[in-house]
Amino acid sequence: MPMLQAINDRRAFRALDAKPIEKETLLRLVEAAHTAPSSLNNQPWRFVTVTDTEVLDTLRKTLSPGNYWALQAPAITAVVTNKAWGMTLGNRDFAPFELGMAAMAYQTQAVAEGLYVHPIAGFNVDEAKKILNIADEDTLMIMLVVGHPGDSSKLNEKHLESEKGKRIRLPLEKVHSFDTFTDQIKPQPK
């Protein structure tokens, strides 16, 4: 599959099937994530993949109501970092940046596996950290909700529209300029 196609095919889809995913497949996603570049090769990422029914049940209780669609996912991967695990230069902490690159590689590999992966920030982070035995000082940045493509009929109207609709992005000229940071690419105040 051409790379740009795989990158393009990644969408934050929500119609997930409950069918279990083989551990070897889930490990390949982490293997892809673990190829990400990092300053000084610090590898400031850690992943906890939850497939155990009891742990999943407990973790599901931490989800925000808007993430109802994630309740039937057969696997959820917690993505963890700590600024101290990576390099810092001035105000630039590289660990979260590198974690993001790793998470993207995870998602791209999922496309190649025919799986959906949806990153979420909407969960009770303190409760989730307790359940997963993640230390207080570490950052549980996101969870990656993983599943085979499933039935979209249980999605609410807004989510159904997003599931079927085109990807929404600013035009390229609003986010990129050549040679200098033009006024045109300055983010508009919210």
Ligand SMILES: Cc1cc2nc3c(=O)[nH]c(=O)nc-3n(C[C@H](O)[C@H](O)[C@H](O)COP(=O)(O)O)c2cc1C
């Ligand atoms: C850090 C992060 C947190 C997100 N949190 C949620 C979430 O809690 N619930 C949700 O439905 N989608 C969540 N998303 C998915 C975004 O809404 C989605 O990526 C965005 O709308 C762009 O759509 P696309 O990924 O299909 O291109 C999150 C994405 C990221 C990167």
